[in-house]
Amino acid sequence: MFTAKPNASNAWKGIVENAWNLREGVRTEVGNGKRTLFWYHNWATAQPLSSNELQLGDENEDQMVWSGSSHGNFSLKSAIAIIRKEAENERDSFWDFVWQRNLPQRINFFLWLAAHERLMTNANRFARGLALSAACTICDSTEETTLHLLRDCSLARSVWRSLVPHPEQAMFFARPLRN
Protein backbone atom coordinates (compact mmCIF):
# COMPACT_ATOMS: atom_id res chain seq x y z
CA MET A 1 0.00 0.00 0.00
CA PHE A 2 2.65 2.53 1.02
CA THR A 3 5.03 2.29 -1.89
CA ALA A 4 5.16 4.87 -4.64
CA LYS A 5 5.97 3.86 -8.21
CA PRO A 6 9.69 4.37 -9.00
CA ASN A 7 8.87 7.05 -11.56
CA ALA A 8 6.62 9.04 -9.17
CA SER A 9 7.57 12.63 -8.42
CA ASN A 10 9.46 13.35 -5.20
CA ALA A 11 6.42 15.19 -3.83
CA TRP A 12 4.24 12.15 -4.41
CA LYS A 13 6.84 9.79 -2.94
CA GLY A 14 6.90 12.02 0.15
CA ILE A 15 3.13 11.88 0.44
CA VAL A 16 3.01 8.12 0.10
CA GLU A 17 5.86 7.69 2.58
CA ASN A 18 4.01 9.84 5.09
CA ALA A 19 0.59 8.32 4.59
CA TRP A 20 0.94 6.01 7.55
CA ASN A 21 0.99 9.05 9.79
CA LEU A 22 -2.77 9.29 9.34
CA ARG A 23 -3.52 6.79 12.06
CA GLU A 24 -7.24 7.32 11.67
CA GLY A 25 -6.97 5.87 8.19
CA VAL A 26 -4.76 2.89 8.94
CA ARG A 27 -5.80 -0.45 10.27
CA THR A 28 -3.70 -3.59 10.53
CA GLU A 29 -4.49 -6.93 8.91
CA VAL A 30 -3.10 -9.50 11.29
CA GLY A 31 -1.10 -12.39 9.86
CA ASN A 32 1.40 -13.85 12.33
CA GLY A 33 1.01 -10.92 14.72
CA LYS A 34 4.70 -10.00 14.81
CA ARG A 35 4.34 -6.42 13.63
CA THR A 36 1.04 -5.60 15.27
CA LEU A 37 0.86 -3.86 18.64
CA PHE A 38 -1.99 -5.60 20.36
CA TRP A 39 -3.41 -2.67 22.27
CA TYR A 40 -2.46 0.19 19.98
CA HIS A 41 -3.10 -0.83 16.36
CA ASN A 42 -6.56 -0.82 14.85
CA TRP A 43 -6.40 -4.46 13.88
CA ALA A 44 -9.78 -5.58 15.16
CA THR A 45 -12.09 -2.60 15.17
CA ALA A 46 -11.99 1.03 14.11
CA GLN A 47 -10.64 1.81 17.57
CA PRO A 48 -7.55 0.34 19.23
CA LEU A 49 -8.42 -2.80 21.10
CA SER A 50 -9.46 -2.82 24.74
CA SER A 51 -10.72 -6.38 25.21
CA ASN A 52 -11.08 -8.91 22.42
CA GLU A 53 -9.74 -12.39 21.70
CA LEU A 54 -7.12 -12.66 18.97
CA GLN A 55 -6.75 -15.60 16.55
CA LEU A 56 -3.31 -15.66 14.94
CA GLY A 57 -2.41 -17.39 11.69
CA ASP A 58 1.17 -18.59 11.12
CA GLU A 59 1.77 -18.02 7.45
CA ASN A 60 1.20 -14.39 6.59
CA GLU A 61 3.05 -11.29 7.71
CA ASP A 62 0.94 -8.52 9.22
CA GLN A 63 0.07 -5.82 6.75
CA MET A 64 -0.91 -2.22 7.19
CA VAL A 65 -3.97 -1.41 5.10
CA TRP A 66 -5.81 1.81 4.50
CA SER A 67 -9.24 1.85 6.09
CA GLY A 68 -10.11 5.21 4.56
CA SER A 69 -11.29 3.39 1.43
CA SER A 70 -13.25 0.20 0.88
CA HIS A 71 -10.49 -1.55 -1.14
CA GLY A 72 -7.75 -0.96 1.46
CA ASN A 73 -5.47 0.97 -0.91
CA PHE A 74 -4.34 4.46 -0.07
CA SER A 75 -5.91 7.24 -2.09
CA LEU A 76 -5.23 10.93 -1.73
CA LYS A 77 -8.96 11.68 -1.93
CA SER A 78 -9.75 9.54 1.10
CA ALA A 79 -6.78 11.00 3.00
CA ILE A 80 -7.97 14.52 2.31
CA ALA A 81 -11.46 13.57 3.52
CA ILE A 82 -9.95 12.44 6.84
CA ILE A 83 -7.82 15.56 7.09
CA ARG A 84 -10.77 17.85 6.39
CA LYS A 85 -12.76 16.14 9.11
CA GLU A 86 -9.90 16.63 11.58
CA ALA A 87 -9.43 20.23 10.49
CA GLU A 88 -13.13 20.96 10.98
CA ASN A 89 -12.87 19.69 14.53
CA GLU A 90 -9.87 21.92 15.13
CA ARG A 91 -11.80 25.00 13.94
CA ASP A 92 -8.57 26.65 13.03
CA SER A 93 -8.29 29.84 10.98
CA PHE A 94 -5.11 28.52 9.39
CA TRP A 95 -7.09 25.69 7.76
CA ASP A 96 -9.93 27.95 6.73
CA PHE A 97 -7.25 29.94 4.91
CA VAL A 98 -5.76 26.83 3.29
CA TRP A 99 -9.08 25.34 2.13
CA GLN A 100 -10.23 28.64 0.65
CA ARG A 101 -7.19 28.75 -1.59
CA ASN A 102 -8.37 25.74 -3.64
CA LEU A 103 -4.83 24.41 -3.77
CA PRO A 104 -4.06 21.05 -5.32
CA GLN A 105 -4.84 18.19 -2.90
CA ARG A 106 -1.19 17.19 -2.71
CA ILE A 107 -0.28 20.65 -1.48
CA ASN A 108 -3.08 20.59 1.11
CA PHE A 109 -1.88 17.22 2.30
CA PHE A 110 1.72 18.38 2.52
CA LEU A 111 0.71 21.52 4.47
CA TRP A 112 -1.37 19.44 6.84
CA LEU A 113 1.53 17.06 7.51
CA ALA A 114 3.91 19.99 7.99
CA ALA A 115 1.57 21.90 10.32
CA HIS A 116 1.06 18.78 12.44
CA GLU A 117 4.79 18.03 12.62
CA ARG A 118 4.19 14.79 10.78
CA LEU A 119 6.64 15.16 7.95
CA MET A 120 9.24 12.43 8.09
CA THR A 121 12.09 14.69 9.11
CA ASN A 122 15.17 13.12 10.63
CA ALA A 123 14.03 14.40 14.05
CA ASN A 124 10.73 12.51 13.66
CA ARG A 125 12.41 9.45 12.18
CA PHE A 126 14.93 9.42 15.03
CA ALA A 127 12.15 9.75 17.61
CA ARG A 128 10.46 6.70 16.07
CA GLY A 129 13.65 4.65 15.98
CA LEU A 130 13.78 4.83 12.17
CA ALA A 131 17.03 6.81 11.89
CA LEU A 132 20.37 6.71 13.71
CA SER A 133 20.56 10.48 14.05
CA ALA A 134 18.17 13.44 14.19
CA ALA A 135 20.72 15.70 12.51
CA CYS A 136 20.09 17.43 9.20
CA THR A 137 22.07 15.71 6.47
CA ILE A 138 22.44 18.92 4.46
CA CYS A 139 24.01 21.26 7.00
CA ASP A 140 24.89 18.56 9.54
CA SER A 141 24.78 21.15 12.31
CA THR A 142 21.43 20.73 14.01
CA GLU A 143 18.28 18.64 14.36
CA GLU A 144 16.26 18.32 11.18
CA THR A 145 12.89 19.48 12.50
CA THR A 146 10.01 20.53 10.25
CA LEU A 147 10.90 24.18 10.58
CA HIS A 148 14.56 23.49 9.95
CA LEU A 149 13.77 21.45 6.84
CA LEU A 150 11.36 23.97 5.34
CA ARG A 151 12.93 27.25 6.39
CA ASP A 152 16.01 27.30 8.58
CA CYS A 153 18.38 24.91 6.86
CA SER A 154 21.16 26.68 4.95
CA LEU A 155 19.75 25.43 1.65
CA ALA A 156 16.17 26.49 2.45
CA ARG A 157 17.35 29.87 3.72
CA SER A 158 19.11 30.69 0.50
CA VAL A 159 15.89 29.95 -1.42
CA TRP A 160 13.72 32.00 0.96
CA ARG A 161 16.15 34.94 0.88
CA SER A 162 15.61 35.18 -2.84
CA LEU A 163 11.80 35.05 -2.46
CA VAL A 164 10.99 37.05 0.68
CA PRO A 165 11.35 40.85 0.36
CA HIS A 166 14.39 42.01 2.31
CA PRO A 167 12.56 44.20 4.89
CA GLU A 168 10.37 41.23 5.87
CA GLN A 169 13.11 38.64 6.15
CA ALA A 170 13.95 39.17 9.84
CA MET A 171 10.33 38.63 10.83
CA PHE A 172 9.92 35.70 8.43
CA PHE A 173 12.85 33.81 9.90
CA ALA A 174 11.72 34.46 13.49
CA ARG A 175 8.15 33.17 13.21
CA PRO A 176 6.98 29.89 14.68
CA LEU A 177 5.88 27.08 12.36
CA ARG A 178 2.13 27.73 12.10
CA ASN A 179 2.51 31.39 11.17
Ligand SMILES: [Zn+2]
Ligand atom coordinates in the same frame (compact mmCIF):
# COMPACT_ATOMS: atom_id res chain seq x y z
ZN1 LIG B 1 20.01 21.68 7.55
